[in-house]
Amino acid sequence: MTGRDRMVVAVLAALAILAAGWILAVSPERKKAGEVESKVQSAQASLAAANAKLSEAKDAQSRYASAYATIVSLGEAVPADQQVPSLVYELDHASGHDHVEFQAINAGGSSSKASLSTATGAESSGGFQELPFTFTFTGSFFDLYHLMDKLQGFTVSLHSGGVAVKGRLLTIDGMSLTPGGSSGEAAGGSTLTGTVTATAYVLPTGQGLTAGATPTGPAGTTATSNSSSSGNPSAPAVVKAP
């Protein structure tokens, strides 16, 4: 074996030793380090998500009183049950202010004079349930115009993104004006009979006004959850005395 051959063998042996060291010791550790690094990154992401969730939850907790007030206020626009008496009261009150005679309210949109105690036929829609009604008013054109303004003004959305609630949310589907009042007034006078078909809304069955929440906390955080699916604290269920 010449010196050159020995040199080649030595270099190859050294390279083999280094390669074996790399393959058997260093490379697995580096691979493991990479795995741990990805594990750390995953943990960081989990922590960030958890912190965001916690922050959101704390924010929701700090704004609970406001949210509760909003829910209750929206319950005036869309109550948990039909709340027909309060609707009648609101209509009568609004029409009285505008010199309009509130003649009739028919549940279900029918033309017959049905009992007001039951507004039947609530139709389920995507979110809220629909309650169709037909209202009949008498008054002048401009009085009826003011009344329509009020009916739709019970609940209006604001440019700021909020909602101003001072009564039931009503969607007017149709309206007809015909001459003459209900008391036999001759057609040709200034009095018109306005028949309005409208839709009121009710919360989905079983959801409840506050979903079991109380002023002190939502359902699941306090032992007391006396708020239920019935009752609307901001909409009095009374009928104005004649």
Added chain:
Amino acid sequence: MRAVNLIPAEQRRSSGGAAGRSGGIAYVVVGLLAGIAVLALLYGSARHSISTREGEAAKLSAEAAHAEAEAAKLAPYTRFAALREERLATVRELADTRFDWAHAMHELGRVLPSDVALTSMDGQIGAAAASSATASSTTSSSTTTASAASSVTSATPPGSTPVFTIAGCATTQSEVALAMDRLRLMDGVSEVSLKSSTKAGSSPSGPSASGSSCPDSFNLEIAFEGLPTPSAPTGGQASQSATTANSETPGSAESTGANGTVGLR
């Protein structure tokens, strides 16, 4: 005379070149040692990194678990806030997709010529023109139904077309034409079409036949533009509560409501 080197070839200083006597094996050994040192350094670095990062990962996981647990405790608040947002958005959408009947009546009274009188008016929300709108409005004797095609189903879904059918009296046929022209000036009107215009005496069933003084009776149909799709509230503003919103005054007119709150148009 030629010089002759008498030193044996294997003992000459420059016999192996840079390899020296060992024939370069020494360099190989040094290189091997250096390589092993580098490998050891890399190995140590990796081990250190592993131990450090594993501790860090464990710490982060523990923190995440703690935060998750805290968030889980407050989950009812989050759900309640979501419920509030959902209801607020639903009410907003329903309110925004309504047709402004009062404004239409106001416009009608504003544009009609003084010589023209209305005898009746019938307004209905027609079916949505868009294929996505699935609700349909029917005649006045039936109720409007709407299917649950979207998250919120309004009785008057976006795209529905309000239509007014009016009957009235005018002094002349020209007044009817003028009335049609004027009605086109109404805000949001897309089309005004004439159904009939009959001069008194020309038809036995006309208004004049019933004894009223109506020189020219007419029937018109006024079609409005489709109801708009509700716009999303401005960023972050939707969280304004309905209660506080009562005190805002973005509208042009205001009226005091039955319970003392301020309604805005």
